[in-house]
Amino acid sequence: MADAAPRPRAAALALAVGLVLADSSIVVLALPDIYRDLETSVAGVTWVLVSFNLVMALAAVPAALLARRVGPGRTAAVGLAVFAGAGLACGVAQDLSTLILARCVQGLGGAAAVTAALELLPATVGSERRATEIWAAAGVTGAALGPAAGGILTELVSWQSIFLIQVPVALAAAVPILAVAKHEAATGILQTELRRTGRPHFLANLALAMVSASIAAALFLLVLLLIEGWRLTPIGAALVVTVMPLAAVLGSRIGPLVPSAKARAAAGAIFVSGGLAGLAYLPKAEVALTVPPQVLIGIGLSLVLSALTETALSGRAPQAIHGGWTISARHAGVVIGLLALTPIFTADIAEQRRDAIDAGTAVILDSRVNPLAKIELAQRLGDQLEGEEGKVPVIDPAFEPLPEDPEERAEVVGLREELQDQLDRGATHAFSPSFLLGALLGLLALLPIGLSRRVDL
Amino acid sequence: MNPALRAQLLVGTAIVSAVALVGIYLAAGGSSYEPAQVRDPCQQRPWSNPQGLGELANQFSSSALDGAACQLGVSREELAQALATPEGRERFTERYGIDEEELARAVRAGLLRAIEDAEEAGALSPLIAGPLRSTVQQIPLDQAIDLINNARTIFGGVQGFLGPAEDFLEELLP
Numbered sequence: 001m002a003d004a005a006p007r008p009r010a011a012a013l014a015l016a017v018g019l020v021l022a023d024s025s026i027v028v029l030a031l032p033d034i035y036r037d038l039e040t041s042v043a044g045v046t047w048v049l050v051s052f053n054l055v056m057a058l059a060a061v062p063a064a065l066l067a068r069r070v071g072p073g074r075t076a077a078v079g080l081a082v083f084a085g086a087g088l089a090c091g092v093a094q095d096l097s098t099l100i101l102a103r104c105v106q107g108l109g110g111a112a113a114v115t116a117a118l119e120l121l122p123a124t125v126g127s128e129r130r131a132t133e134i135w136a137a138a139g140v141t142g143a144a145l146g147p148a149a150g151g152i153l154t155e156l157v158s159w160q161s162i163f164l165i166q167v168p169v170a171l172a173a174a175v176p177i178l179a180v181a182k183h184e185a186a187t188g189i190l191q192t193e194l195r196r197t198g199r200p201h202f203l204a205n206l207a208l209a210m211v212s213a214s215i216a217a218a219l220f221l222l223v224l225l226l227i228e229g230w231r232l233t234p235i236g237a238a239l240v241v242t243v244m245p246l247a248a249v250l251g252s253r254i255g256p257l258v259p260s261a262k263a264r265a266a267a268g269a270i271f272v273s274g275g276l277a278g279l280a281y282l283p284k285a286e287v288a289l290t291v292p293p294q295v296l297i298g299i300g301l302s303l304v305l306s307a308l309t310e311t312a313l314s315g316r317a318p319q320a321i322h323g324g325w326t327i328s329a330r331h332a333g334v335v336i337g338l339l340a341l342t343p344i345f346t347a348d349i350a351e352q353r354r355d356a357i358d359a360g361t362a363v364i365l366d367s368r369v370n371p372l373a374k375i376e377l378a379q380r381l382g383d384q385l386e387g388e389e390g391k392v393p394v395i396d397p398a399f400e401p402l403p404e405d406p407e408e409r410a411e412v413v414g415l416r417e418e419l420q421d422q423l424d425r426g427a428t429h430a431f432s433p434s435f436l437l438g439a440l441l442g443l444l445a446l447l448p449i450g451l452s453r454r455v456d457l
Numbered sequence: 458m459n460p461a462l463r464a465q466l467l468v469g470t471a472i473v474s475a476v477a478l479v480g481i482y483l484a485a486g487g488s489s490y491e492p493a494q495v496r497d498p499c500q501q502r503p504w505s506n507p508q509g510l511g512e513l514a515n516q517f518s519s520s521a522l523d524g525a526a527c528q529l530g531v532s533r534e535e536l537a538q539a540l541a542t543p544e545g546r547e548r549f550t551e552r553y554g555i556d557e558e559e560l561a562r563a564v565r566a567g568l569l570r571a572i573e574d575a576e577e578a579g580a581l582s583p584l585i586a587g588p589l590r591s592t593v594q595q596i597p598l599d600q601a602i603d604l605i606n607n608a609r610t611i612f613g614g615v616q617g618f619l620g621p622a623e624d625f626l627e628e629l630l631p
Contacts, residue, residue, distance in 0.1 A: 254467070263464030267471035274475020281479060281487030292478055300471070352492065359492040361534035365519055368512065422492050429491040 010124045012176040013117040014134055016080055018142030019169055020110035024053050024334055025143055025219050029151030029234050029241070030159035032227045037159065038096045042224075042349075046342045049220070050335055051100045055107025056114075057331035063108075064115035064324030072119035072320065073180030079112025080177070084170035090163035111327065113170075114139075118313075118323035120180060128319065135323065136309040137252065139330075140302055144245035147219055151238025200322055203452040204312040205329035207265065210445035211304050212333030214272050217341050217438025218297050219244075221431050222279060222290065224345075229427030230285055243291050247298025254303065261307040261314075265449045268304025271296045273442035280435035285424035304445070305330075311452075337441065341434045349430040356426025360395075360419035367415050377412070395419055498526035498533045504578035513580055520574040521605045525567030529553065529560075540564075540602050561598035568593040568601060 027034075027048055035045040067075035086109055089102035121131035153161045219241070226237040251268070258264050278293030309326050316322040364377060377398065399416045403409045458466075496502065502523055504516050519533070526536040531553070539549030550560060572589050575581035581589075593601070 258463045258467045259460045260464040263467050267467040270468070270471035270475050274471070274478055277475065278478040278482055281482040281490075283482050283485035283487040283490055285490075289482075296474055296478060303467075355492040355494075357538070358495045358532055358534040361537055362493065362495050365522070365534065365537055368515065425490055426492045 006124045006126075009176040009180070010121065010134065012173045013076070013121055013124065014138040015169070016076065016113050016173040016177075017117050017135055017138040018145075019166060019173060020056075020083060020114045020142070021139040022142035022146035022149065023106065023110060023166070024049070024056065024146070024331060025216075026146035026150040026162055027052075027159075028147045028219050028223045029227070029238055030154040030162055031220075031223070033154055033159045033234065034096075034099070038099070040096050042346050043342055044096055046220075046338055047100050048096075048103055049216075050338050052103040052107045052110070053216075053331040053334040053338070055104045056111050057328045057335060059108050059111035060115055060327035060331070061321065061324040063111040064119070064318075064320040066112065067116035067119050067320050068318060071181070071184035072116040073177055073182075073184045075112050076116035076120060076177045077174050077181040079109045079114075079116060080170045080174035082106075082109030083113055084167045084174075085109075087163045087166040087170065091160045091167075111324075114327055115320045115324045119318065119320035120177070122319060131319070132310055132313045133306075136306045136313075139309070140248060140252070140305050141245070143215075143305070144248040144298065144301065147223060148238045148242045148245060151223075151234040151241070155233055155235030155238070200325040201312040201314075201316065201452075203448040204308050205325050207269070207445045207448040207452075208305070208308045208312065208326055208329040209333035209336065210441050210448070211269055211272060211301075211308065212330040213337030213340070214269075214276060214333075214438045214442035214445070215297070215301050215305075216334040216337035217434060217441070218272065218276055218279070218301075220338060221341065221345065221434050221438065222294070225279075225428065225431045226287070226290075229349075229431065230287070230424070232287070240287055240290060241294070243294040244298040244301070247295040248302035250295075251299035251302030252306070254299065255306060261311045262449060262452065264303045264307035265311070266446055268300040268302070268307060269442050269445045269449060271300025272304060273300075273439040275300060276435050276439035276442060280432045280439065282428055285428045300442075308449075337438065341437060344437065345431065345434040348433055349427070352426040352430035356423045359422040359426070363418045363422065364415060368411060377415075395423065495532045495534050498523040498531075498536075501574070504574060504580060513575075516578075516580070517571045517575055518605050520571035521564075521567040523567065524570030525563040525605070527570075528563040528566045529555070540605065546602075557598055561601060564598060564601040564605065565593055565596070568604060 031045050031048065034040075034048060035042065038045070063075065063079070083106055086102045086105035090099055090106065093099035093102055118131065118135050121135055122128045125131050125134060150162050153159075153165065222241060223237055226232045226240055227234065232240065251271075255264055258267075275293040275296035275298075278296065279290065282289050312326045312329075313319060313322050395416065399412060402412055502519060504520075522533045522537055522540075526533040529536065536549070539545045546560070550556065569590060572581065572586050572593065576583060576586045593604070596604070
């Protein structure tokens with residue numbers, strides 16, 4: 001056994017897990033900036049998220065096997081170093097291919113660090129159950145805080161800073177683990193006994209995958225709606241989506257009051273689905289209206305992710321392998337959610353954009369504005385729309401300068417508001433089918449939760 | 458409280474919260490919050506009682522766009538966006554695989570429908586409608602588009618043509 005103090009090592013392991021799992025969502029708020037900077041498409045930029053989650057899904061179980069073969073300390077330390085190095089590469093990437101490749105390498109390092117951490121935690125905190133709780137809580141916290149942290153960094157510094165700041169954090173988390181790695185290297189003794197691997201909890205992992213797809217929809221779509229649809233700044237959007245982690249804290253307080261993991265998982269899935277359905281039926285393009293759905297999603301994700309993770313790991317050995325399965329299920333769910341929703345969403349937003357522009361044009365054509373002013377306005381608006389092909393346009397510049405005649409000015413301002421309303425309607429409505437699909441995925445998770453004979457801890 | 462009751466309470470709260478949220482949002486108009494549907498350009502657009510040349514020109518332009526859009530099988534709004542700039546026109550003809558002559562025929566047909574609508578609504582005297590029809594059937598595309606974009610010039614032009622008969626024109630135009 002290594003001599004490193006258990007408390008700093010437990011904190012470092014929790015930090016490593018939180019950091020890596022935050023990475024599956026931290027980049028969400030930066031996507032619009034990456035999309036513009038690297039001149040790609042919505043479908044292309046989605047792969048910045050998909051690549052990381054896909055590699056995490058594929059590499060988690062092999063990484064756990066590796067941790068048991070070469071030692072969890074060494075695996076975690078090397079994993080964090082790889083994660084940090086790839087983060088640096090992401091931060092300096094000049095094109096989408098390099099960024100995606102670096103994200104894949106980050107996923108490899110992350111998978112090694114997270115699964116090895118689960119193998120190290122029981123010995124560090126002295127209890128397998130406590131280790132599972134810390135590991136699950138760190139993952140939920142990371143996933144919930146990720147988008148807000150990413151949004152703040154994007155706005156205050158740049159999207160590159162999201163990756164660059166992870167380098168020192170990952171290296172700092174690796175320091176207390178190095179003692180274990182050195183001990184393993186010096187003695188050849190592994191931290192844990194090599195036990196026969198039991199079968200993974202199929203239903204809990206299936207439910208995790210479905211719920212994760214649903215939560216990915218919530219985060220990804222809400223951020224895109226706020227930034228691309230409603231034109232909020234990344235920091236503004238970050239503040240808005242902070243409601244979710246705050247609600248997740250509330251959920252983490254409720255969880256321990258209900259011993260039944262099956263009930264927590266079912267309630268969590270219903271909360272998430274209800275929140276997503278609420279986002280699908282927003283009655284207006286107003287930020288405040290996203291708060292109640294986000295509260296439900298935040299409470300739900302905390303309840304369902306922790307309940308299902310604990311269930312998938314409960315009484316199963318070795319922990320790292322089963323932790324690998326849960327990581328694999330969660331990230332596969334995120335990938336499925338993103339890949340299923342992106343084409344629907346991109347097609348819908350293009351169609352709704354056209355409908356909104358047509359509706360706005362109808363407003364202008366039917367208005368009582370002087371025909372000459374109308375033509376000029378239509379031409380400026382056409383130029384504006386042309387300059388923002390494929391995106392929800394900013395229309396204000398097309399209406400500047402406003403006419404000096406007070407009556408005509410009031411008419412044009414009214415037109416601008418009406419046109420903006422049509423664009424808001426189009427942008428908001430474009431997200432509805434995808435939010436509804438996300439809600440459906442969350443509800444489908446109730447099937448494996450309900451079918452599971454032993455979901456209770 | 459026993460654990461089973463807590464479990465039921467938690468699930469019940471989740472169901473009630475989810476249903477209540479969706480119900481409230483639907484009741485507030487969540488299912489109909491979408492862009493307004495544009496009208497079918499082939500359907501007659503009722504003419505209101507225009508007050509002066511500006512409004513008359515607006516309704517005339519709208520009818521002309523409807524007529525041209527109906528002929529081409531597109532919406533009035535899409536055609537209006539296309540006709541606003543030469544680049545828009547080029548993109549439009551490329552997208553629908555039509556040439557300038559087809560577009561010109563549609564625009565002229567639209568102008569003829571507008572004249573007919575204006576005449577039927579009593580907004581244009583047959584004395585003016587007749588010559589206008591003959592003119593519209595022969596004008597090139599650019600001028601036809603100019604007339605749609607700025608129908609006021611039709612009436613202003615008539616006014617200019619009639620010159621001293623302005624008082625008479627006032628009687629013809631509502």
